[in-house]
Amino acid sequence: MQQAELMANPAEQRTTLMRRIAKATEKHGLIVAFFIVVAFFSIASENFLSPKNVMLVLRQVSILGTIAIGMTIVITVGHFDLSVGSLTSLTAVVVISMHDIVGPVPAMLIAILVGLISGAFIGYLVGYLRLNSLIITLGMLVGLQAIVLIYTGGKYTRIVAPDETWFGFIGRGFLFGVPLPVIILGVLLLIFSVILLKTVFGRQVFSVGGNPTASKFSGISDRKIIFTAFVISGFLTAIAGIIMGSRLMAAQNYLGQGYEFEVIAGVILGGVSLSGGEGNIFKAFIGILIIGILKNGFLLLGFPYYFQWVAQWVIVVGVVWLDVATKRGKVLG
C-alpha cells in the first residue's frame, strides 16, 4: 500500500480532475465499486432502496458477516479456515437440539463451547504443530459435517414449540426497527475492529501475517497468535450458527454448506490480502455486503438463475481487478 502511494506520487503533481478522481479511487476502490453496484440496482429496480429491502439485505448478510470477521483475522494472520460452513451447521444443530433439553441459555453456551473447541483444535494443529491450515480445515470441513450427520442421524432437528420460547427473538426480533442479527453484527464489527487496530494482539496479527520471520525475531509468539485467531473464528462461527438456528427455529444437516466459499469470496472482495498481513474488518464486511446485494438485486431484476452465477462471477472478478488496479495506481494506465 505504501509502495503504491509512493509510485503514484509523480501522478499527484499533475493534478488534473481525472487524476484526482483516480487518486480517490486508488484509496477507496472497494467503496467506489460498492456504490456503483448500489447505484446500478437502485436505478434498475424501484424496490431496491426501500427501507424494507435494505433491512432485508442487511439481515441476510448478517450471518455471513459475522463469520467473515473471524475469517478476516485468520486470513490476515496468514491462514485459511475452510471449516466455517460445517461448523455453522454443527453449532446450529447443537443449539436447536439442546434447546428443548436444557433451555435456551445453556444451549447457546454449549454451542459456543463447541465452536471454541473446534477453533482451539485447529489452532493447536496449525499454530503449534505447524500443519498446513488449508489441509487441516479442509479435513475439518468434512469431519465436522460427519459429526453433524452422526449426531442427528440424518434427521432435521427443530424446536418443538417455537412460540413458547424467547430464543427466536435473537434471529427474528427487531430493536428500534433494526433486525437483531444486524445489531449483533454491528457490535461485533466494532469490538473486533478495536481489537485488531488498537491492541497489542491486533498489531501482532498483522505482524505475524505480514512478516513471520521478522515478528519471530522480535519475540512475538506466532503460535499463540495463530491459535487465538482460529479460536476467534470458531467463536464467531458459533455465534453465526446460533443466530441461524434462532432465525429458522430448526436446523438442517447441511445448513452451512458452501458458506466457507461465500465468506472467503466476500472477504477477498473486501481487499483482505490472501498472503496475509493485510486486512480490514469493515472492508471485508463491505465485500460480504456486495455479494448479498448481488443475490438480492438479481432476483429483484428477475435475472434467470444460471445467469446470476455468471453475473456474480463477472462482478467479483471486476471488483477485485478494480481494487488491485487502483492499488497499483494504474486505473488510468
Place this chain on the structure above:
Amino acid sequence: MQTDIVDIYEKAAVQMHPQKKEWLMKKTVNVLLVLVMVLCVGSVAFANGQQEADVDDGTILIGHTANNTGIDSYQTTHDKVYRDTIANTEGVEAIILDAKGDVAKQISQIETLIQKGVDAMTVWPVNGKAVVPAVKKAFDAGIPVIIVNSLIDESGYEYAVGFAGPNTYTEGENAAKGMIKALDGKGDVVELMGLPGYVTAINRSEGFQDYIKANAPGITILATEPTDWNRAKATQVMENLIVKYGDQIDGVYVADDNVGIGGLNALKEAGMAGDVVMTSACMFGEGYDAMEEGYIMGSVYQSPAEDARKAVETAIKAAKGEEVPFWNYFETPVVTPDNMKDFERPNF
C-alpha cells in the same frame, strides 16, 4: 491463488528447522498410512459382517446398494423398512450395501454384488449417468437390476429390468391440482424449486408447470427460483420475492416441505402466511403440522416405507423370473386439510 498457497506453505516452512520439517513430514506420512490401514481393515471387517447373510442355495438372494443412508431421515427410514421387509419375507435374504454418496464406491459395490451371484439387485443411483456401465455389467451377467427411487440416465434403461419409486412428475401435477383447487383457477404463483439439474427437482417443477399451463389459464407463474433444497436459502429467496411481488403473490408452490417451511418463515414475517396458498410436492413431518395450522393447503404423500417395500417387492418378482413392468410407481396420494387425518404424520 496457487502462488499464495505456496507462499503460506513456505512461510510455515521458514520457521522450521529442515530436520524437524523432514521429521514432521515423515510423521504425517506415517499417520496417514496408519489411517488408511485402519480404514481398510475396518471396511473389510464390515463387509465380512454383511456377507454372513449370504449362505443358503434354496433362498432368493437380493443385493442392494443404497445412495447415502443416514444423510436424511427419508433414506434412514427407507433402509430400515428395506431390511425389515427382507427379514419378514420367507425365503429371501439380502446383501445390503451403502455407497455413502460416492459413485465410485457404488460401481464397485455393483461389481461385488455381481460376483456374489445375487438373483436380483436394487440400485439407488448416486449418479444417474456414472452407474450406467456398472448396470450394463450386471445385465451382461444376467442379473436383473431394479433402479430404486431416482432414475438413471436414459442410456441405461435397456440394461435395467425396471424402475421402482415415486413418480416425481405426478407429484408435481398433484401439487398443481391442489393449487388450482385452492386458488379457484385464478391467481399469481411463485415457485420455489429444489436443486437445478437434479432429476427430482426438474420433474416436480415440470409436472407442476405443465399441468398449470394445460388446465388453468387463469394462473400465472411469476417466477421459478431454485433453493438447492436448503431451508435457509428458501427463506432468503422468498423474502426477496416478497419484496419484488408483494401482495401480488396468491400462491407459493414448493418442491418439498423443507423448502416450504423456509418459505413459510418469510411469509409469516411479512404477515402473508395463511392468506397465500401454499402447496408442496412432498410432505414432511413439519409440513404435516403446518397443514394442521392452516398454512399449507395441499401436499403429496411420499412414504419412504412404501418406497422400500416397492423396491423389495419388484426385486423379488424379478429374481423369481416373473415379468416385471418397467415403471413400478408406488402411490403418492394428494393430502389436503380435509383428508389429512387418514395419513400418519411422516417421521422425517
